Amino acid sequence: MPSRWPHPLILLFCLLWSAGLASRVSISPTTLQLQPNVRATQLTLTNQGGEAVTFDLSLLAWSQPGGQDVLVGTQAVVVAPSTVTLEPGATQTVRLARLGAPTLSELAYRLLITERPSQAPGVTTRIQFSVPLFDGPAEAAGRTPGASPPLAETPFQVGLGADGxxxxxxxxxxxxRLNTLEVRGADGWQPVPLLYLLAGQGRSLDVAGIQELRYSQGGQTRNVVVH
Incomplete structure (x- = not known):
């Protein structure tokens, strides 16, 4: 079954990150890119905490049908290893490789790195990292792998549906990739946790009465009035 965000573990990850718990483990890089002539990539996990931690890794295809983020299982890209145990101070390299032919258009994935529950008694928390992976001909547009194009090259369109x-x-x-997004309604400005609009797709905002948007991307900030 497809998984539609917000996912409970994703929300928990956001809360724990601000609380500093996720700082026990560092991930580099935080965005991954495959290209026609680059079928494999990798990231590094480092345990900066004082206790061992185990993660399960899985890759899901990512799309935005109907304006919602949807994640489904895929075998297009293999992840190795799929389980990682990090002792304090230890580092592990995780490799991802495309199994089929290069894609002609950009595809999107999410690498989920989910902490296994602690065996210690009492209340425990679980952290889940979600790392985007893009597979497509980024170099054909003269872009740095993993970087968003300048704002003027990829403008997004704002629409108002029948449901408001x-x-x-x-x-x-x-x-x-949007660095920030805010919306103005009857109660003033409020931030929206939206970071990505996938190629040829988009997102619906579950905020009623939006009158104006303010967003930043590519070092620029702009306002858009909703008609």
Missing amino acids: RVTLSNPGAFHL
């Missing part, structure tokens, strides 16, 4: 929800659509051939 605002939809942001990315007509470009590459994903668009």
Whole structure:
């Protein structure tokens, strides 16, 4: 079954990150890129805490049908190892490789790195990291792998549906990463935790009465009035 965000573990990850618990483990890089002539990539996990920690790793295909983030299982990219145990101070390299032919258009995935529950008695918390992976001809557009194009190259479209929800659509051939997004309604400005608009897709905003958007991307900040 497809998984539609917000996922409980994703929300827990966001809360724990701000509380400093996720600082026990560092991940580098935080965005991954495959290209037609680069079928494999890797990331590094480092345990900076004082206790051993075990993670399960899985890769899911990522799309945005109907304006919602959806994750489904895939075998297009293999992840090795799929389970990692890190002793204090230890580092592990995780490799990801495309199994099939290069894609002609950009595809998106999410690498989920989920902490196994502690065996210690009492209340425990679990951390889940979600690392985006993009597979597509990034170099063909003169882009640095993993980087978003300048704002003027990939503008998004703002639409207002019959249900009153605002939809942001990315007509470009590459994903668009927003650094920040805020919306203004009857109660003033409020932040929206939206970071990515996938290529040829988009996201609906579950906020009623949006009158204006303010976003930053590529070092620029702009406002858009919703009609």
